[in-house]
Amino acid sequence: MKNEQERMRLAAEWARVGGGFAVEPADEPVDIEQLVGRTATAAPGDYRALAVATTWLAKYPELVNVRRLGNVAAELDKLPAAILGAMIDVAREANPAAERLTSAQKYCRPLRNPRALFDRTESNTVLRRFAKEGALPAFAAWGIWQDELSLKFDALRPISWVLENSPELRLRALYGPGLEAEVMLALDRGPATIAALAREVDASYSATHATVSRLVGRGNVVSLDGQGVKLSAPVRQWIAEYPPIARKHRANLAS
Amino acid sequence: MSEGTAYAGIDVSKAELEVAVGEQAWRVPNDMAGIEALVDRLRERSPELVVLEATGGHETAAVAALAEAGLPVVVANPRQVRDFARATGQLAKTDRIDARVLALFAERVRPEVRPLPDEDAQALQALLASAHGVDPCIGKTLYLDMTRAELLNALQRLGSLIPDKTQIVIAGGAALILGGYVDRGTVDGDVVYSDPPLTQLRSSIVQVAREMGLSDDWLNDGVKAFGDVLPEDFEQRTDRIGSFGNLRVLLLGRIDLILSKFYGGREVDFEDLDVMRPTDAEIEFVLNQLDRIARFRPDKALKMQLYLEQGRAGTVDAPPEVEEAEIPHQRRPGDGTNRGGS
Numbered sequence: 208m209k210n211e212q213e214r215m216r217l218a219a220e221w222a223r224v225g226g227g228f229a230v231e232p233a234d235e236p237v238d239i240e241q242l243v244g245r246t247a248t249a250a251p252g253d254y255r256a257l258a259v260a261t262t263w264l265a266k267y268p269e270l271v272n273v274r275r276l277g278n279v280a281a282e283l284d285k286l287p288a289a290i291l292g293a294m295i296d297v298a299r300e301a302n303p304a305a306e307r308l309t310s311a312q313k314y315c316r317p318l319r320n321p322r323a324l325f326d327r328t329e330s331n332t333v334l335r336r337f338a339k340e341g342a343l344p345a346f347a348a349w350g351i352w353q354d355e356l357s358l359k360f361d362a363l364r365p366i367s368w369v370l371e372n373s374p375e376l377r378l379r380a381l382y383g384p385g386l387e388a389e390v391m392l393a394l395d396r397g398p399a400t401i402a403a404l405a406r407e408v409d410a411s412y413s414a415t416h417a418t419v420s421r422l423v424g425r426g427n428v429v430s431l432d433g434q435g436v437k438l439s440a441p442v443r444q445w446i447a448e449y450p451p452i453a454r455k456h457r458a459n460l461a462s
Numbered sequence: 463m464s465e466g467t468a469y470a471g472i473d474v475s476k477a478e479l480e481v482a483v484g485e486q487a488w489r490v491p492n493d494m495a496g497i498e499a500l501v502d503r504l505r506e507r508s509p510e511l512v513v514l515e516a517t518g519g520h521e522t523a524a525v526a527a528l529a530e531a532g533l534p535v536v537v538a539n540p541r542q543v544r545d546f547a548r549a550t551g552q553l554a555k556t557d558r559i560d561a562r563v564l565a566l567f568a569e570r571v572r573p574e575v576r577p578l579p580d581e582d583a584q585a586l587q588a589l590l591a592s593a594h595g596v597d598p599c600i601g602k603t604l605y606l607d608m609t610r611a612e613l614l615n616a617l618q619r620l621g622s623l624i625p626d627k628t629q630i631v632i633a634g635g636a637a638l639i640l641g642g643y644v645d646r647g648t649v650d651g652d653v654v655y656s657d658p659p660l661t662q663l664r665s666s667i668v669q670v671a672r673e674m675g676l677s678d679d680w681l682n683d684g685v686k687a688f689g690d691v692l693p694e695d696f697e698q699r700t701d702r703i704g705s706f707g708n709l710r711v712l713l714l715g716r717i718d719l720i721l722s723k724f725y726g727g728r729e730v731d732f733e734d735l736d737v738m739r740p741t742d743a744e745i746e747f748v749l750n751q752l753d754r755i756a757r758f759r760p761d762k763a764l765k766m767q768l769y770l771e772q773g774r775a776g777t778v779d780a781p782p783e784v785e786e787a788e789i790p791h792q793r794r795p796g797d798g799t800n801r802g803g804s
Contacts, residue, residue: 333772
């Protein structure tokens, strides 16, 4: 692994969202789509992160914002973008519910010059040859040679743990992983104007405005008389109902 | 139904649990007190299998309590049970009849007992928490990497539970971790040899899992078939980890672990080999096993041979036009400088 620090960071962030790495979970909120993208980038040197990330996509596709994942894919280099395409296909094979992730694949392109998934394999004549001959279709379709990837469903924590320990995902669980949850998450950090919200969630003003209007209409968000909007009291209360896990518990979990 | 063997069916509703075991039938409230009474009564009957129908979560607490009590419980797919009822001509429908159908389903179909799904595992933890005054957040939840200390704790607890002298040999990632070769976690411990067979320890293994929040398969013999890969005398090279009560724990010797990693040939195996850094003598040992391995896995043997000899020939880094490179068919004399790990 070229970057041991990044490897440890990935493990800690996956641990925060339920990945079964025996490390202390990250303290900071996790941007799951960015995390998936960074894992795809690190994948040629980090089998375990790749396996956990792909399993996570297969197990919790309903917590992934596909628009944001597509934006992440669009920013990736060619190899990680192709790897992400393959990860989604593998997740989809394991769980049909992950079909919804396929729209993020439009930013992924198969490699023009196929190569082995892992750097070690790519740099070794024999391993490369065997990887090519035994390449799984889900990888080969993306120009990647890899003959096995074991999804580890028993190495992911259950959804209740994920939501308890990753407040950043709770709103997605409640409102679905779309713009509504992104707007609510942004408002959880404080009141904001529509324009500020649109910048923060990286969406157009009109889409953000329409989303906020829906949320106001449902009583999830309240208008501040021309001064922007904020979360309604019931929603704030719901978010607060998940008590943050105590640090000593987390240390215990990771020890 | 064979004499003395009981199969239980439980029809679940939000308010009540209707139970049928053989000719007996009774009803308990679907609350903590009722479930406790159910567990006590079923324990007396020691049923071979308890089957409930999935009913939108109303069964969760009962399933968790039954599993916690060590009773073999299965949550059946309602459609499967309906089809079974139709096939057996049971068309009438009351709670009591449903419970009897489930008991019959248990006896005839014998659905496989599997680890609890996540939701049930959560309910189990909540039940344990309420029963023992323990915060369910403390300690590990199910299905996670075990560290070396946790593995040792689990083995120690297992040793305290088993009644007879037992010896196991651990392979795979758990052996690397216990042997101090790598510093990471593992989901399970792979037992390559056990005397008596590991199946005889199953109930104790599951008990440790429930106590320590591990997967029921935290210790398994899924790699038993891998025993063929090892030379016959592998037991002479095992390393002793310790004796825990009646349990004597050995690890595959370093050279056999290296052999197993080359045989595995996955990216994770090579990562482990990077850390282990096999010596020339160890590489030679592996090469000497290839003819034997080729008898049952010629593909694996070929890959191992080509990989190792390529490394010895100093051609690890592939040129860009590697696709056209020919795979050698003869062993070449190596210079002994490469360790075969990468």
